[in-house]
Amino acid sequence: MAADVQVRPEADQVRVDALLKKMTLEDKFNLVRGMTEDDSTNQGQAGYLPGVPRLGVPPLRLADGPPGVLTRKESIIPTSTMGLAATFSKQDAYDNGVVIGKEASRLGIDVALEPFINMFRDSGFRRGWNTYGEDPLLTGSMGAQVIKGIQGQGVMAQAKHLVGYDMTGFDVSIPEQALHEVYLAPFQDAIDAGVASIMCSYNKLNGEFACGNEHLLEQVLRNQMGFKGFVTSDWGGVHSASYIKKGMDMEMPGRIDEKHPFWDIMRSYYDNTAIQQPALHTSMGSMKKVFARPMPEEWMVGQRPNVMMGQFPNDEKPQNLFLALRDKTVKEQDIERAASRVLGQIERFGLLDKGSHQPQSTPMEDGLSAIVRRTSEHSAVLLKNRDNVLPLTGDDLKGLAMIGPGAVQPVALGVSAEHSIGMPQLQVGPADALHALEPQAKINVAVANDMTGIAIPADRVSFDGKPGWAREQEGQNHRDGQLAFTAATGNALAANTLPSWKTRLNIEQEGDYNLNLQMLGAGAVLKVDGKIIGESSSLKNALHGDVVHPGQDALMPTTDGLNNVRRMVKLSRGEHLLEVSTYNDTSGAPVQVRLAWVTPQMREVNRAQALAAARGAKKVIFFAWARTDPQFGLPGDQDKLIEEIAAINPNLVVVLNTSTPVAMPWLGKVKGLVQMWWTGDEGGPATANILTGRSNPAGRLPFTWAHSLQDYPATDPRYPERGQQLDGVVSYTEGVNLGYRWFESQHKAPLFAFGYGLSYSHFDYSALKTGRLPNGDLKVDFKLTNSGPVAGDEVPQLYLSAPQKQIQGAEFAPQTLVGFDRISLKAGETRDVSIIVPLRKLQYWATQSKSWQLPQGERTLRLASASDNVRLSQTVPF
Known part of the structure; x- marks a missing residue:
């Protein structure tokens, strides 16, 4: 595998300033506001910045993750981010960043929109799986290594989402100490790793939308935390042209038209046109078909709020930067400052000289699959x-x-x-x-649960008195016994063929039937008795563009690699009209379409077979x-x-x-x-x-596994303000006591503790020693022995107790993770291990002085194999 690309720690500001002097106002706009890339080159990525090609400033493509890279072209999927966190391996995190960076480069992507370093605070948050767990040190450590791996391939990383995007809600209040010690801490690690960009979040933070929160972006992020890159909005996260004065540099997706799926929920404020976009309808429009829909097995327990519309408020009098410049509420120097930050990272990554990444037809680099497999094993x-x-x-x-x-x-x-x-x-x-x-x-x-099914048999369907399906294709009528055109059966249709079918399905026994609409090479829609039951989620300019991928609409593809839109329909006895239509996904691939089913009788047989297999095993x-x-x-x-x-x-x-x-x-x-x-x-x-x-x-x-949902701080019924509010207003009144800290503060035993995991071997700890380094860091030394029969890895974890003496105006968790490592040992091997705890991890955020302070007195350092399994401990004076 090739060596990392060397990216300078800072931009050449002299070169940046010289380029800015050559730019027109419109040139500068093309560095702060996205637009839709031309169809001839669009990779189906999330965002596109046009750049200033006449001055050698290339455009940028921004693509979603994590994990992996999402475009219209297939790309390897790494182990889930929560799985990567479970490795507790900084090397695995770095290697996964390499996978992302190399795939981004191959696919023509310049900015990878990852890592996702919000906290796993509320399991009701539908993107909680996207995080690295509940602990800020683990999250920040893993995220920093992912950033280094990505940027080592010459691709910018964009850490997201700043900040408080950890819940089902949009109006978030976080106490100041918890904000700095828990929620901002991973972003500090990202900044220390040299991250090129940070994405501001949809939600309000303590009264102001994060993307227009001047205190957060200028005073905290830049002045206190030392961030030098550019801030990008989450898609549709801008609500005022004034954000450009408040520290938000780049608007995404930027200028879009009414054909774009985001048209009725997002508008461009960073635009320099006299024509203002209309007020939003907030209907979600065509984007409704892109969001994940339940599969037949999925059902809800209780009510979870849908508060997304609060993230896209309906501004009845939107004003873009054209008007803001005209009435002088924004000056050109404000736009130039934002453009300078973006241009600085383009220069820092060498793109002024070599241009942006261009898509390659080359296959995935050798060695990346091995990283994904190793990570899955380590997780x-x-x-x-x-x-x-x-x-x-x-x-x-x-x-x-x-x-x-x-x-x-x-x-x-x-x-x-x-x-x-x-x-x-x-x-x-x-x-x-x-x-x-x-x-x-x-x-x-x-x-047990057949998720693919079989094509509906020919003897169960007829149309206009004739058996089979009536197919209309390019003005010609055909008759098909089954709707089953696949590469596996050798009868896939030619690329760009867009037929439609009709038939009547005869149901002999009333019941719940799984109807599985399966396709590749085209999008498809299924109607039953005139009502749309299921459709593929491909849509131009949304997620992976308009190209259908095999696994996008279900838990997994069909067993022969088709996309699978699975729906359960209650069908009464008699005939039911089935209609399947297709639409172009621009992939140019052979068109495969099948309508499969699993009947109630088939489900019973499958279940019986599973029980029989278990009985004889x-x-x-x-x-x-x-x-x-x-x-x-x-x-x-x-x-x-x-x-x-x-x-x-x-x-x-x-x-x-x-x-x-x-x-x-x-x-x-x-x-x-x-x-x-x-x-x-x-x-x-x-x-x-x-x-x-x-x-x-x-x-x-990487999280505490509770006995019940009510055990967690965000879902404890005693504190309804903490999460899942129907009005979207959430208050983090648990303060710093997130996850395992909460369980310990409440003296509540979890089912499985944070940091827990067994092995096929056994490990012993001994000879714990601690000492302070001249820079204030804490050095922890100990011996680790594999006393079991086989080679294996152990994950020693360091936890620091609260100070013995209470500090007025400050809160401390009963214990806090301050260090960890993953160590490989042969059977019988002993190794000397050292873990350095940085000074910052020993400090707390003092709200009165607004600074990091080291509490005085003694604290207990615990060397553990899980948060509740202390192996050795020592009192440490400070």
Whole structure:
């Protein structure tokens, strides 16, 4: 793998100023306001900055993550961000940044919109899975390394979202000490890592929208924290032309027209045209089809608010910068200051000389898949291993049952959102991966829940008295027995073919039917009895552009690699009109379309097969999955099925493909539990390696796993102001006591503690010593021994207690993570380990002096293998 690109720590300001002097006002606007890229070069990325090509200032493409890079072209999907956090490995974080940077460069992307370094505070927040967990040190450490990996490839990183974007709501109040110590701390780590850009968040922070919060952006971010790059709005996060005076440099998406899916929820304020955009309708319009829709198994528990419209207030008299310049409320020097910050990073990254990245037709670089597979293995958290049910033995493999859709396919991406969609050709299911490792193994695979189904049989459909489907294509009429045109069956349609079909489906038994609309090479829409039931989410200028990707509309693609829009429809006896239409996705790929179903009878057969497989197995591996609904639970009937299997066969291991904690009412009835997260493209082989002991699990939980949803500070019914308010107003009254800090302050035992994870080996700690370095840092030395039978990794964690003497006006958590490392040891090996705790991590934010202060007196330093499992401790004077 090629060496990192050298990016200078600071821009050549003399060169930047000289270029600015040559620019017209309109040139400067093209550095602070996005627009839609021309179709001939557009990569389907999130944003585009036109630049000033006549002066050698190239345009910039900005693409979503994390994880990975989202454009109209396929790209590898790494392990989920929460899974990466679970590695507790700064090297893995850096390597994943390399993957992102190299893929961004290959796909023609100049700015990667990641890392996502908000806190996992509220499990009701639908983007909580996107975070690095509940601890600011872990989040900041991992995010900083991701930034270094990305920017080492010559691609800018953009840390997001500043700040308080941690909840279901939009009007956020955070106490000052908690703001600095918890929520801003990861952004300080990003700044120290040299991040090029920071994205300001949608929400209000303490009364002001973050993107127009002058105190936050100028006084805190730039003056106190030392940020030198540019601030970009989240898409539609600007509500006034005056933001350019308050520290917000670049508006995205910028100038758009009424054909853009964001038209009725976003407008451009950083524009220099006399024609003002109209007031917003806030209907979400065509964007409704882009947002994730529930699959048949997903259901809601309680009410979660939909407060997104509060993030896009309807300004009845919008005024852009054209008017602001005319009435002198904004001056050209304000625009030039913002343009200078953007131009400075373009110069710093060498793009004035080599131009912006251009898309390449080359394949993904060798070695990136290995990083994704290794990360997936390193992320695995062994939560339970009673009777050493894992790793699987040779005898186990003589009769193993693997149950669940995740046995056949890796749950690579979970929620299809602002991240890469993955490369299905890389994806191998855990069962096939295990067969490849153990060719003699006897594995009985039963999906239990068939997410692909079969094409609706020809004998069940007719139209106008004739069997089959009536197809209309380019003015010609055809008749098809089944709606099943796929590459796998050799009858895919020619590229840019856009047919439509009609038929009447005869239902003999009333019930709930899964109708799965499957496609690739075109978008598609399904109607039942004249009502739209499902449609693909591809849409021009939204997410990955208009190109359909295999995994974008469900938990995973079909087993033959098609996009899968899964809906459950209650059908009465008799005939029902089915209509399927297609639309162009500009991919130029052969058009594949299929309408598959799973009938109630088929579901019963599939379930019976799973129970039979469990009954006849030596051991059972059950693959459970969840996306975001229900909150704190497994979708569908997975809990019930696990209970039934456990009653049949007690040698049951559950593999979780989730990214946030879920309730597990069956936990006491299973012997093994492995958290594999959303695995990325290489999750199948990684899972097989963990189950067989070829890789020793050493992941640690980046969040506290509670017994119930009500145990968390944001969902504790005693404090309704903390989250999930229908009006979107949220107050972080828990202060610094987020996550494990809250549980300890309340003397509440979790199900699994922050930092928890088992191993196939054992580790001993000894010889703890501490000392202060001349710069004030704390040096911690100890010995770590692998006393178990196999090689493995251990994750030592350092926690610092609150000062013994209370400090007026300040709050302290019972203990705070101040250091960690991941250490590899052979069986029987002992190693001397040193961890440096920076001075800043020993300090607290004093609200009266508005400065970092070191509390005086003694504090207890705890060396632990989890937040609740202290191995050694020592009193440290300060």
